[in-house]
Amino acid sequence: MPMTNLQPIRRALLSVSDKEGLVELAELLAQRGIEILSTGGSAGMLRDAGITVKDVAEVTGFPEMMDGRVKTLHPRVHGGLLALRDNADHVAAMEEHGIGPIDLLVVNLYPFEATVAKGADYDTCIENIDIGGPAMIRAAAKNHAFVNVVTDVADYAALVAELDENDGQTTLAFRQQLAQTAYARTAAYDAAVSTWMADAIGQPTPRRRAFAGTLAATMRYGENPHQAAAFYTDGTGRPGVATAEQHQGKALSYNNINDTDAAYELVSEFAPESGPACAIIKHANPCGVARGATLEEAYRRAFDCDRTSAFGGIIALNGKLDGATARAISEIFTEVVIAPEADDEAREIFAAKKNLRLLTTGALADPRQPMLTYRQVSGGMLVQDKDVGHVSKAELKVVTKVQPTDAQLDDLLFAWTVGKHVKSNAIIYVKDGATVGVGAGQMSRVDSSRIAARKSLDMAEALGLSEPLTKGSVVASDAFFPFADGLMAAVEAGARAVIQPGGSMRDDEVIAAADEAGIAMVFTGMRHFRH
Incomplete structure (x- = not known):
């Protein structure tokens, strides 16, 4: 039987945590003239506001019990949500058992995610797992042919507008949208609970894992114009592009968000107390x-590593953006600038750059905060810990x-540190606290070494220098040198010290080549592949 379109709302159940x-x-x-049912604190708030409310306990004939764990789990609630209004048997059952239809359910769930975010203990988190709410939401969503279910404060205005437009009724299309949102909400809630529990009981690879997100923006397109795309936040609140305030410029694109995240995660490696730092990202x-x-x-030194690639790039800063830095950045076209803060002078300078997006986050991300990363593959999902690996001077092993x-x-x-954020195979030349050559994403480590050196030479010529920027530099390799040829390419570029993980079958050969070249080399015992 086709689902009925317009349906009136005569009776509503309102029971919310977020009031x-x-x-x-x-x-x-x-x-x-809609009759309102409610529970607990919601009912109390409505009565205090002078609104007539009937307690759910009065409908069910049972008081709320077990510290509120049992209040809506009753046939007179679920029957009112699930009954098909056009089914004679359902209608007869409602009449026989005194079940009144519920046409609108407004429920948002116990604040489980917020409780976990506050670092609550295990028992407190368990008590903040909602049971009755998800059960009612799923029942109402299943019966969206007749029932409206609202799970988000953001949908209140849309509900009122729908009722105004349709003389107190709602359309099937509207109820379907509410139902889809409702199922997504309960799925996200269950995902949050299961993810937290896996961590709480020490299961890094649970047999089943759920993923969830909240729509933050619909993109015009994805990486390319023929690809649809959207941006979802995960609710963790990690400082960065997902939490940033955009002060100016058009909406961020899919590629902007991806690159801005890469830039801010990199610059967050450098704590403000260690001094100003800047990262410029392209692709x-x-x-x-x-x-x-x-x-x-810091910006000008970063810019002088590769001015050509910096054009149209993303700039991330680890401190408050000031006027002098904003003026320097304004000398070329930049897509996005992201920083913890920006002063009034900087904002005024950028205001003249209509195509530049300025984002502020309020804080840097914690580069050592454990979290999971996800990557979809055909038929599955790869999940791993985020690379939060660090080494100190004391942990380095000098092998030359x-x-x-x-x-x-x-x-x-x-x-x-920079190498951790460069796509493999990665080679990074540095001199005096600034990159002077970056080779990324090559199939051969030798090619990465040579590309970075070539860029350094080109930049030196552009700056009017007689020697490549890499002369007298140090070099980092994200993984070990399988042969000495990659190392020698770096030596030919002028590198005088090398940092690499070590662990190759030919480490002795590579060490011998470094000794013969008269350079220093240290092993970290840790690699930083980034694919």
Whole structure:
């Protein structure tokens, strides 16, 4: 039987944890003569506002019990939500058992995600798992031929507009949209619970894993114009592009978001107390990263690594954007600038750049915060821990006759940190706290070494220098050198110290080549593949 289109709302059940907008919604429903059922704190709030409310306990004949765990799990609630109004048997059962139809369910769930985010203990988290709410939501959503289910405060206005437009009724299309949102909400809720529980009981690879997100933006297209795309947030609140405030410019594109995330995750590696730092990203790879005495100096030093690639790139800063830095950035076209903060002068300068997007996040991301990363493959999903690996000077193993200087060690660790954010095979040349050559995403490590050196030479010529920027530099390799040829390419470019994981079958051969070249080399015992 085809589902009926317009359906009136005569009776509603309102029971929410997030009480924002509840009184205003109930007042509008009451003005339409809709009977309102409610529970607990929601009922109390509505009565205090002068709205007539019937307790669910009065409908079921049972009081709320077991600390509120049992209040809506009753046939007179679920029967009112699930009954098919055009089914004679259902209608007869309702009449026989005194079940009144419920045409509108407004429920949002116990704040489980917020409870976990606050670091609550296990028992507190368990108590914040909603049972009756998801059960009612799923029942109402299943019966969307007749029942409206609202699970988000953001949908209150749409509900009121629908009732206004249709003289107190709703269309099937509207109820279908509400039902889809409702099922997504309960799925996301269950995903949050199962993900938390897997971690709480020490199961890093549970047999089943659920994923969920909340729509933040619909994109004009994805990586290419023929691909549909959208941006979803995961609710973790991690500082970055997902939480940033956009101050100006058109909406971010799919590629903008991907690249901005890469830029901010990289610059967040450098704590403000260690000094100003800047990262410039193009196509998810850094084309320049540097420290400086000021943010402006850090930007200019990063820019001088590869000015050509920096054009139309993404710039991330680890401190408050100031006027001097904004003026320097304004000298070329930039897609996005992201920083924890921006002062008034910087915003005023950028206001003249209508195509530039300025984002502020309020904080840097924690580069050592454990989290999961996901990548879809055909028929499945790859899940792993985020690469939060770090090494300190004390953990480095010098394997050559030549010892690195303190200054070289600082640059080696800087290069190693940048390398974690460069697509494999990755080679990064650094001198005096700034990248001077980056080779990314090549099938051969030798090619990465040579490409980075070639870019360095081109940049030196553009700056009017007689020697490549890589002369006297240090170099980082994200994985071991399988042969000495990649190392020698770096030596030919002018590198005088090397940092790499080690662990190759030919480590002895590579170490011998480094000794013969008279350079220092350290092993980290850790690699940073990024595919």
